[in-house]
Every structure is written in C-alpha cells, then in structure tokens.
Amino acid sequence: MxxxxxxxxxxxxxxxxxxxxxxxxxxxxxxxxxxxxxxxxxNVPGAVEDVVRRQWGELRIRSWTESGWWTAPERIGDRIAPLLGAAAGQVVVGDSTSVNVFKALVGAVRLAPEGRDEILVDAATFPTDGYIAESAARMTGCTVRAVDPGAVPGALGPRTAAVLLNQVDYRTGRLHDLPALTAAVRAAGAVSVWDLCHSAGALEVGLDEHGVDLAVGCTYKFLNGGPGSPAYLYVRAEHQDRFDSPLPGWNSHAEPFGMRSAYEPADGAVRGRVGTPDILSMLALDAALDVWSRPxxxxxxxxxxxxxxxxxxxxxxxxxxxxxxxxxxxxxxxxxxxxxxxxxxxxxxxxxxxxxxxxxxxxxxxxxxxxxxxxxxxxxxxxxxxxxxxxxxxxx
Amino acid sequence: MxxxxxxxxxxxxxxxxxxxxxxxxxxxxxxxxxxxxxxxxxNVPGAVEDVVRRQWGELRIRSWTESGWWTAPERIGDRIAPLLGAAAGQVVVGDSTSVNVFKALVGAVRLAPEGRDEILVDAATFPTDGYIAESAARMTGCTVRAVDPGAVPGALGPRTAAVLLNQVDYRTGRLHDLPALTAAVRAAGAVSVWDLCHSAGALEVGLDEHGVDLAVGCTYKFLNGGPGSPAYLYVRAEHQDRFDSPLPGWNSHAEPFGMRSAYEPADGAVRGRVGTPDILSMLALDAALDVWSRPxxxxxxxxxxxxxxxxxxxxxxxxxxxxxxxxxxxxxxxxxxxxxxxxxxxxxxxxxxxxxxxxxxxxxxxxxxxxxxxxxxxxxxxxxxxxxxxxxxxxx
Known part of the structure; x- marks a missing residue:
C-alpha cells in the first residue's frame, strides 16, 4: 500500500x-x-413522504396552519441562521438565489445614502449575480461596475451604493476576506451584499459579527436541501425597518389574510418573503438541516x-x-x-x-x-x- | 329521501x-x-418518492440531464399550455405567482409603445397582484390605477401601457369576459396580462385564440400541483423576441453553461426562467398533470x-x-x-x-x-x- x-x-x-x-x-x-x-x-425521503401523504393528502388545506407550512420560511431561516453566524429573526427561506439577489440588491440601493448610483459587482461572480445586478441597476437608476474583489477597497467611493460579492468564487474556490471587505464597504458608506452559495455550510461566515448588511445563498449545495431547494435572504436586524423589497408579495404583508388592497410590510425577516412558498422543496430542506443538530x-x-x-x-x-x-x-x-x-x-x-x-x-x-x-x-x-x-x- | x-x-x-x-x-x-x-x-407520492430516492439519491447531479430536470420548466409548461388554449413553446413553469406577475407586468410595460406610463389593475384583484403592480410601476416610471374590470374599456387611453386582470375574481367567483376585455386592451394599443389562478384547470381560457399578450397562474388550485407548487408564465409567441425580463437569471440565458459575464437571453418561453427550478415541487406538479391525459x-x-x-x-x-x-x-x-x-x-x-x-x-x-x-x-x-x-x- x-x-x-x-x-x-x-x-x-x-x-x-x-x-x-x-x-x-x-x-x-x-x-x-x-x-x-x-x-x-x-431522513429526507420519510420526511417528504409525510409531507405529501399526510400533510397534503390527509390534512390538505389545514396544513397551512396545523403542519406549520405558513411559517416555514422564517422557521427554517432560523435554523440556517446559526450556520451563517446570524442571530434568529434575520433569515427567511424562499425563491431562487437569483430572485433573492434581486431583492437584496434593490433593497441595498434603497438603503444606501441618497444620490449614490453605482453598484460594484465581483468581476468573477457566478453569472446570474451579474445579470441580476444589471437589471437591479437599470431599474434603480444605477450603473454596474465589475471589479476584482481584492480591488473593491480601492474602487469604493462616494458614488458607491452597494457592493455584491461572493464569499467563495464558484470557479476557483478562492475564499475572499469577508470581514475586511465588509468593513471597507461600510466605511465607504455603502451597503454590502454577500452571496454565500459556495460557503454556507462549509465554513464560518459570521454575518452578524462582521457587520454584513444583506446576504443570500442557496441551500442545495453544502446544506443538502435537494435539487432547486429554496434559497435564503439575510437582512441585518438594524436594516429591517427600512428594507424596501422590489417584490412585495402578499406573504410579506403585515396582515396577509386581511386581503387589503394597500401594502403594509411585515416587520422582521418575513418582509423578505414574496408569494406562496414551495412547501415540498422547503420541507425537504428542513429535514436535511437536522444533521446540524448533532452534537x-x-x-x-x-x-x-x-x-x-x-x-x-x-x-x-x-x-x-x-x-x-x-x-x-x-x-x-x-x-x-x-x-x-x-x-x-x-x-x-x-x-x-x-x-x-x-x-x-x-x-x-x-x-x-x-x-x-x-x-x-x-x-x-x-x-x-x-x-x-x-x-x-x-x-x- | x-x-x-x-x-x-x-x-x-x-x-x-x-x-x-x-x-x-x-x-x-x-x-x-x-x-x-x-x-x-x-400517483404523486410514488412520483415524488422516485424523484427523491432514485433521481436525487442515486443519480444525484446526473439527474439534471439524465432525469430531465434541466428542461422540466418548459416541458411541464408545454403540458399546461393546452389547458390554457395555448400552443406549445409559450408557457414556462417556475417561481411563485407573485414573481411571475412582476416579470409579466414589467415585461408588458417594456412591450408597450414608448411613452405610455399607466398600468390599469383590477380593483378587486387578489392583493399580491396589486402590490406587485405598484412595485413594477415604481420601477418602470409608471403609475397604477385601480379599475373595475367592467370599466376597463372606458379607462383605456393613450397613456395605458398594460392592464392586469383576473379571469375569475378570487373572492366573488365572478368570471370576467377575457375575450372582450383582451380585445379592448389590444385595440387601445396596450398590453394585456391575465392572472389565471382561479380559472386555469376549471374553465376554457383560450389565450392564443383571444390574443392575450401575457398571462400567469398558479398550479396548486385546480391543477392540483401541491402546496406552493411553481407558477407559470405565458408569453405570446409574437412577443417572445421582445420580452425583456426584469429577472434575467442564468436559467434564461441562451447558453447557461457558457458561464458568460454578458447576458444574452434565450429564445422562446425559456426566456421567462430565472434561477434553478425547485425540482421536488415541480415534478410533483408534473405527475399531477397526468390526469389531463385521460381520454x-x-x-x-x-x-x-x-x-x-x-x-x-x-x-x-x-x-x-x-x-x-x-x-x-x-x-x-x-x-x-x-x-x-x-x-x-x-x-x-x-x-x-x-x-x-x-x-x-x-x-x-x-x-x-x-x-x-x-x-x-x-x-x-x-x-x-x-x-x-x-x-x-x-x-x-
């Protein structure tokens, strides 16, 4: 041997x-x-079978309350939060990563000081982040500038509204310095958005500790949630009151069953929700997260x-x-x-x-x-x- | 008795x-x-079990090609299309209804003649459509006006860019006159967007026949796709080349695995895709649609x-x-x-x-x-x- x-x-x-x-x-x-x-x-096949056969098949509509379907996005968000170094109440699960990048970037521009009109984006980003950033910029009157993450501190300026970075580069596997880059973005008065797709569940993130403003990530890689399982959105607690989503669906309303014609956003992480959550995929993810409860x-x-x-x-x-x-x-x-x-x-x-x-x-x-x-x-x-x-x- | x-x-x-x-x-x-x-x-529990245990559990990443996961959104769209009176190639499945309303309305404004800046919305609409319409309007420089569907013909004018209507009112069950209203919208040079949540699978829609421009709908009501199963987007064939999605995720790219930094939209219904599709929920829907194949x-x-x-x-x-x-x-x-x-x-x-x-x-x-x-x-x-x-x- x-x-x-x-x-x-x-x-x-x-x-x-x-x-x-x-x-x-x-x-x-x-x-x-x-x-x-x-x-x-x-444990996922049995959990999914229960969701399908009993929760859907037998309880049907009652499961929205009795099986906890309605609150699953924020409940599962709270299970992911510790893996990201985030206290409870800041992470909500739902939609794809691309859709969450859109929410986060538009939200970031709206959180940024008035008059700032540039979004910096990791030049080597997974393509969807760049495509969505272009759309977010176009729809908020901003422009996008691609920069190497290492060059972000030098590129920041009084026009910088938001900065979208990947903690780990999808192609090279390079880990970027989230604490230092986040600090630089904050010092420049801009808003940081981190894509954690290739880091969450594999290494420390420390969102709360390092002052990250917004973050998104998928759950089907290191979190083992299954094909196309829903992504998540982190909105730092201090920003939640001012987080202004471009996708204000009824699930993010303060009183969703009030069926009001006027939109009034919910408080907290729930504000990042949009429409009806995909329960099968979401509850498969819920079961997949159980492994993190092992001592x-x-x-x-x-x-x-x-x-x-x-x-x-x-x-x-x-x-x-x-x-x-x-x-x-x-x-x-x-x-x-x-x-x-x-x-x-x-x-x-x-x-x-x-x-x-x-x-x-x-x-x-x-x-x-x-x-x-x-x-x-x-x-x-x-x-x-x-x-x-x-x-x-x-x-x- | x-x-x-x-x-x-x-x-x-x-x-x-x-x-x-x-x-x-x-x-x-x-x-x-x-x-x-x-x-x-x-038939759904067995189908979902196969997706989980064999396609995900055994084939894992290979299923994106070998189990047809990658093309599921357009393939299942083509199964829904006949139920909407639509020829193949115009319907794609994915995301929530709210997210699809956003794609459709922003897309509609961009299809409308230049300079039009008003969106008419069914005054009694299911709330999420109204909330999303406000956001779409805000992000495209339009304003929203709520009108009773019956009053739409009189409200249409040279400023009308798009009109969002429900075929069936979620609260009253009233069926609106899709052919006549669509014709009126078209005659006014505006773009029609129909929400089919409460009609698809229950009654004739006739999207192609009646000249509907764009439509969205959910699949967990009369199509029995399961809790939070993905919604769909219809983009009329004649508009697809000019359909300009506000959510241009990598799944809508002409060459998604080219990993190009420049966005180039795919042709056809695929252009309405965004990020990675939620496969468990989507393939439960696929199985649920089998009943429509009975003679x-x-x-x-x-x-x-x-x-x-x-x-x-x-x-x-x-x-x-x-x-x-x-x-x-x-x-x-x-x-x-x-x-x-x-x-x-x-x-x-x-x-x-x-x-x-x-x-x-x-x-x-x-x-x-x-x-x-x-x-x-x-x-x-x-x-x-x-x-x-x-x-x-x-x-x-």
Whole structure:
C-alpha cells in the first residue's frame, strides 16, 4: 500500500465526523460534486413522504396552519441562521438565489445614502449575480461596475451604493476576506451584499459579527436541501425597518389574510418573503438541516475537516499527477481557500467525462476547469486519495 | 329521501367524470377548497418518492440531464399550455405567482409603445397582484390605477401601457369576459396580462385564440400541483423576441453553461426562467398533470360539470338555507361564473369554523365571505347536496 493510502486510512480513523457519513445515502462513487448538489440525507425521503401523504393528502388545506407550512420560511431561516453566524429573526427561506439577489440588491440601493448610483459587482461572480445586478441597476437608476474583489477597497467611493460579492468564487474556490471587505464597504458608506452559495455550510461566515448588511445563498449545495431547494435572504436586524423589497408579495404583508388592497410590510425577516412558498422543496430542506443538530457537527468542525480534505487532495494530486499536466487554481493558503479544489487543464471537459465514467464525480466549468467539491459531512480521506489516483490515471 | 338527495344520486350516476375521483386521495370530508389547495393525486407520492430516492439519491447531479430536470420548466409548461388554449413553446413553469406577475407586468410595460406610463389593475384583484403592480410601476416610471374590470374599456387611453386582470375574481367567483376585455386592451394599443389562478384547470381560457399578450397562474388550485407548487408564465409567441425580463437569471440565458459575464437571453418561453427550478415541487406538479391525459378528461367536460355542480349547489342552498340568511355573491349567469360559489353573511368567519368541524371544508375570506370551490375532477353531486345541507344546519 502506498504511503498516501496508509495516511488516508489513518486520517479516516481519526476523523471525528466520520460517523456523520451514515446520515447520507451514498454508494461506491466518490462524490465530489456536493458543492453543486448535496447528497440525499437518509431522513429526507420519510420526511417528504409525510409531507405529501399526510400533510397534503390527509390534512390538505389545514396544513397551512396545523403542519406549520405558513411559517416555514422564517422557521427554517432560523435554523440556517446559526450556520451563517446570524442571530434568529434575520433569515427567511424562499425563491431562487437569483430572485433573492434581486431583492437584496434593490433593497441595498434603497438603503444606501441618497444620490449614490453605482453598484460594484465581483468581476468573477457566478453569472446570474451579474445579470441580476444589471437589471437591479437599470431599474434603480444605477450603473454596474465589475471589479476584482481584492480591488473593491480601492474602487469604493462616494458614488458607491452597494457592493455584491461572493464569499467563495464558484470557479476557483478562492475564499475572499469577508470581514475586511465588509468593513471597507461600510466605511465607504455603502451597503454590502454577500452571496454565500459556495460557503454556507462549509465554513464560518459570521454575518452578524462582521457587520454584513444583506446576504443570500442557496441551500442545495453544502446544506443538502435537494435539487432547486429554496434559497435564503439575510437582512441585518438594524436594516429591517427600512428594507424596501422590489417584490412585495402578499406573504410579506403585515396582515396577509386581511386581503387589503394597500401594502403594509411585515416587520422582521418575513418582509423578505414574496408569494406562496414551495412547501415540498422547503420541507425537504428542513429535514436535511437536522444533521446540524448533532452534537458532533458544527461549522468549526466542518471547516477543519474541509481544509484537511482539500490539503490532502492537493498533496495526492501533487504526488500522483505528472508535473505540469494540471494547474492548481485554488489558493494554497487556508485563509483563501473554500471547500473546493479547481484544477486547470486544456482538455478539462473530456477529462471530467472520463472521470465520471470511472466513478469520480466532479464537474466541469467552461472553459478549462475541473472542479472538485469537498463536503466534510460525508466525504472520507480514502475517497479523496482514490479520486486523485483515478484522476492521475485519466490524465496520463 | 328528499328530492334534492335523489337528484344528486341521479346526477352522480350520469356524471361522465365520476370515475376520475379515484385518481385522487379523498375521504369523508366534503372538500370545497380545491380552489385554494387541490387534493393529492394518487400517483404523486410514488412520483415524488422516485424523484427523491432514485433521481436525487442515486443519480444525484446526473439527474439534471439524465432525469430531465434541466428542461422540466418548459416541458411541464408545454403540458399546461393546452389547458390554457395555448400552443406549445409559450408557457414556462417556475417561481411563485407573485414573481411571475412582476416579470409579466414589467415585461408588458417594456412591450408597450414608448411613452405610455399607466398600468390599469383590477380593483378587486387578489392583493399580491396589486402590490406587485405598484412595485413594477415604481420601477418602470409608471403609475397604477385601480379599475373595475367592467370599466376597463372606458379607462383605456393613450397613456395605458398594460392592464392586469383576473379571469375569475378570487373572492366573488365572478368570471370576467377575457375575450372582450383582451380585445379592448389590444385595440387601445396596450398590453394585456391575465392572472389565471382561479380559472386555469376549471374553465376554457383560450389565450392564443383571444390574443392575450401575457398571462400567469398558479398550479396548486385546480391543477392540483401541491402546496406552493411553481407558477407559470405565458408569453405570446409574437412577443417572445421582445420580452425583456426584469429577472434575467442564468436559467434564461441562451447558453447557461457558457458561464458568460454578458447576458444574452434565450429564445422562446425559456426566456421567462430565472434561477434553478425547485425540482421536488415541480415534478410533483408534473405527475399531477397526468390526469389531463385521460381520454375522458378535457377542459370542456370539466367546465360543463363545474357549472352543473355550482348550479346544483346554489339550488340546494336556495332550498335549505332560510331566506335572507346569506347573500349569493357569485353571479347566476353561467358566462359570469367561475368554479366557485361565494356567499356573504356577517358571521362568515365563525360559520366557516363550524362548517369545517362538521366535515365540509371551504374557506373564509375577510371580512364576510364563505367561499366554496368546486373541483369537477373529484367532486360529486351528493357531496354538494350534503355540503349545502350541513351549511344550512350551521346557519340556523
């Protein structure tokens, strides 16, 4: 047995999160795509069956109150909040990430001091954030300027209304400095909006501590909520009274069943709601969040294992893959690394196809990136070593 | 046995849709709230279980292509289209009704001739449409004017950009004249947006035939898609090239996996998509639509039975309930009646509470309306007679 294989077994034996793997449905595939769609938690099928057969099928309309459907968006928001470093009452679940980016950015511009008309957007952002930012800008009389996150402090100025950044870059896996960037945005009198899609559930976020104004994120990656499970919106408590949503649907009304023709926004996180929530997807997510209630599961423990997994993967790749065959895109420094490793090679699309056929599932991001996500809740070190070994075989 | 009970049994025996009831999970409750949340179709639990256990649990990320998740919004849109009188390629499923009202209204203003700055909105609309219309107006430099649907022709003018109307009023059950009103809007050079929440799946809509420009609707009422199942957006084929969505998420991009920083909208109905679709809720809806593939089920047959059910209910109420105890809000004329009956009485909230306790489920709409929905796919005449009889008991 090679040294790295032995090391992997030792690391697995010492892994305090190893038993959490049993909470997920897995097989022989090495699943390194949990940063795109998390694996199925074992308790979700039963929970969904109860929602469908009993709550919908038997109680029908009564479930809006008796099964807690009506308040699910804010109740589940409060379950996600601790994973983001947020106190209760600031997170609400519902709609897609794109729709929440729109709410957050328009809301941010409306929170910004009068007369400011520029939105700064992470130049390497996942595309939807940029598209939605353009629309939000167009509809609020602003313009969008794309900037590298590292260049944000220098780009801030008296015209800056809002700044939209990703905590972890979806393509490179680079972790940006949320505390410092948020502080810079605040110091410039602008409003920060963070996209947490690739960080929440994988590492510390610290929304409250670091003074983040608004944030959004999806729940189907590291939170394992299932395909297209609803996204969430964080509105800092101090801003909630002034948060002015561009999508003031009836679910955000102070008295939704008053059926009033005049809109009066609800207080608190509920103000971020829009229309009727998608209950099946939302309650699958609710069940998926149960794993975070285990005493051995914490964001700190997950982050520590995430770094150990990506360190070990990079070490295995360095050892197995012929030098120069791939470039490592993800930063080596822990402070700059999310929970994914991106490798660059010209034939990345074909390589990923062969890799998937060989039972190692990552994904390809055009034009030349092999992307591997590391989900500490269910991934082991022996799998990581195997992934690197299979990858090396496909690359040679 | 009373005459009406005998009549009910005869009507049930002659009902050509009677056997469709077996496609739904029902019990002894008389469920007259299918216009709020449709009953569970018997095939849905198995379909959802397959989505969760096999498509998500086993195939995981592969299901975006192999299980057809990626194209589900337009594929399911094409299944709904015939129920709306629309040819394929014009309906896309996703997001809530409120979010789709925003897309449609902003899109409508952008389709309207330059310089028009007024949006007319049904004065009795379901509140969310009015709230969202205010936001769409504010963000496009328009103003909103509330008008009674019957007064729309007289209110149209050279400033009218768009007109948002409900085909069936959610409170009164009144059916508005979609063909005539659409023609008037078109003749005035404005853009029509119809909300079909309370009509689709219960009666003929005829979007293509009558020249409707844009339409939205939910799928959890007469389409039985389940709690919070995704809504849909219809964009008339001739407008699709110029449809300019205020929510241009990556799912509406011409090449979504190109990960381009510049937005380029897709052609066709796909342009109405936004972010990642909520697959669990969407595929529950997909299964729920199967009933419309039965050879005996058609919108025409459903409409004929709907009118027979509401006629019979009104007859039973007239016979059983003491004169003057309730007022009938829903129009008597078939051409003006949707698939619901609304009765007015001062103590409607308490009456509905007692009625539900007695096994007849309708709903209460503030301040004084008892609302009863009639879903022809699973409701029988004996149930209707029983509902009226129990209601009379609770009212005396």
């Amino acid at each position: 090679s040294d790295l294989r032995e090391r992997a077994l030792e690391l697995d034996a010492a892994d305090e999160l190893a038993s959490v793997r049993a909470e997920f449905v897995l097989d022989d595939v090495v699943y390194l795509d949990g940063n795109s769609l998390g694996a199925l938690p074992v 051995d599961v914490s964001v700190a423990a997950v982050r520590a294992k995430s770094l150990a997994l990506t360190d070990f993967f990079l070490e295995c790749v360095g050892s197995y893959v012929p030098e120069g065959r791939v470039g490592v895109v993800t930063p080596a420094a822990h402070a700059e690394r999310g929970s994914q490793v991106a490798l660059r090679c010209a034939d990345a699309g074909e390589v990923m196809g062969r890799l998937i056929a060989a039972g190692v599932v990552g994904d390809f991001r055009a034009p030349d990136v092999l992307r591997f996500g590391f989900t500490p809740l269910y991934l082991g070190f022996a799998e990581v070593e195997r992934a690197a070994r299979v990858l090396a075989g496909e690359l040679s | 009373s005459d009406l009970r005998e009549r009910a049994l005869e009507l049930d025996a002659a009902d050509e849709l009677a056997s469709v009831r077996a496609e739904f999970v029902l019990d002894d409750v008389v469920y007259l709230d299918g216009n709020s949340l449709g009953a569970l179709p018997v 005996d089920v058609s919108v025409a047959a459903v409409r004929a039975k709907s009118l027979a059910l509401t006629d019979f209910f009104l007859e039973c109420v007239g016979s059983y309930v003491p004169e003057g105890r309730v007022g009938v809000v829903t129009p008597a004329a078939h051409a003006e009646r949707g698939s619901q009956v609304a009765l007015r009485c001062a103590d409607a909230g308490e009456v509905m509470g007692r009625l539900i306790a007695a096994g007849v489920v309708g709903d209460f709409r503030a301040p004084d309306v008892l609302r009863f929905g009639f879903t022809p796919l699973y409701l029988g005449f004996a149930e209707v007679e029983r509902a009226a009889r129990v209601l009379a008991g609770e009212l005396s």
